[in-house]
Amino acid sequence: MLLALIYLKMTDSGAARKMTRAKLVVLGRDNCGKTALCVRFITKRFIGEYDHKKEVTYGCRKVVDKEAIDLEILDTVNKECVGPAANSLESSIKWGDGFLIMYSVTDRSSFESVSRLKRLIDHGKQTLGIPTVIVANKCDIENGRVVRTEEGQALAADLRCSFFELSVAESAVAVETAVWQLIREVRVEFNKHLLAMDKRSRMLQMRHALKNKLTRSKTMQW
Numbered sequence: 001m002l003l004a005l006i007y008l009k010m011t012d013s014g015a016a017r018k019m020t021r022a023k024l025v026v027l028g029r030d031n032c033g034k035t036a037l038c039v040r041f042i043t044k045r046f047i048g049e050y051d052h053k054k055e056v057t058y059g060c061r062k063v064v065d066k067e068a069i070d071l072e073i074l075d076t077v078n079k080e081c082v083g084p085a086a087n088s089l090e091s092s093i094k095w096g097d098g099f100l101i102m103y104s105v106t107d108r109s110s111f112e113s114v115s116r117l118k119r120l121i122d123h124g125k126q127t128l129g130i131p132t133v134i135v136a137n138k139c140d141i142e143n144g145r146v147v148r149t150e151e152g153q154a155l156a157a158d159l160r161c162s163f164f165e166l167s168v169a170e171s172a173v174a175v176e177t178a179v180w181q182l183i184r185e186v187r188v189e190f191n192k193h194l195l196a197m198d199k200r201s202r203m204l205q206m207r208h209a210l211k212n213k214l215t216r217s218k219t220m221q222w
């Protein structure tokens with residue numbers, strides 16, 4: 001009874017907290033369409049050619065499921081996993097809350113690098129279940145396709161990631177759907193984390209309150 005009362009008192013004050021910002025990282029082999037996807041998501045426009053060989057972080061505010069969110073989106077450049085590039089990739093992974101791994105259906109080596117990138121994320125975060133979406137791009141180039149849709153689906157199922165096959169060139173909606181899915185998954189993780197923190201802090205408060213109560217009743221007996 002005493003425990004229940006203390007618990008009720010503490011949960012009364014629990015205000016709903018929302019995720020208001022998130023950091024997303026776009027990974028994938030060169031030329032698979034990472035920059036095109038970031039620009040398409042932010043501006044809704046498709047720009048054919050980009051001249052960037054450096055990492056860029058874009059900032060934007062979007063409303064997803066009626067909740068505003070400030071996003072930082074890191075558009076990485078393709079990195080081999082040796083030397084200083086590996087350190088930079090490691091820090092990008094540590095920085096991010098959610099990951100979008102891209103490949104092009106016209107480039108088998110980009111498809112083959114997906115598993116390696118996912119392993120690096122799992123290793124960098126030291127846990128499984130990090131929000132990760134796999135995007136197969138350039139499905140508009142049907143005659144240049146070398147990776148079948150089913151191969152992408154099977155890989156994503158194997159790695160337990162959401163999967164989208166799309167064309168950044170043809171569909172702003174498809175790009176938005178994929179990035180929104182990632183944001184939703186980041187939100188789920190954020191809420192899980194909050195719950196775990198709340199549970200821990202409630203346990204500590206309960207322990208503290210109980211200790212005080214016991215000390216007081218002992219003092220009264222004297």
Ligand SMILES: Nc1nc2c(ncn2[C@@H]2O[C@H](COP(=O)(O)OP(=O)(O)OP(=O)(O)O)[C@@H](O)[C@H]2O)c(=O)[nH]1
Pocket residue numbers: 028029030031032033034035036037047048049050052053076077078137138139140141166167168169170
């Ligand atoms: N046909 C077609 N071309 C695309 C699509 N998305 C991107 N491209 C083209 O693919 C090329 C590479 O796109 P980027 O966005 O620069 O690719 P990236 O992954 O950022 O490349 P790096 O900066 O080298 O890492 C550009 O010529 C784009 O116009 C698509 O959906 N369909």
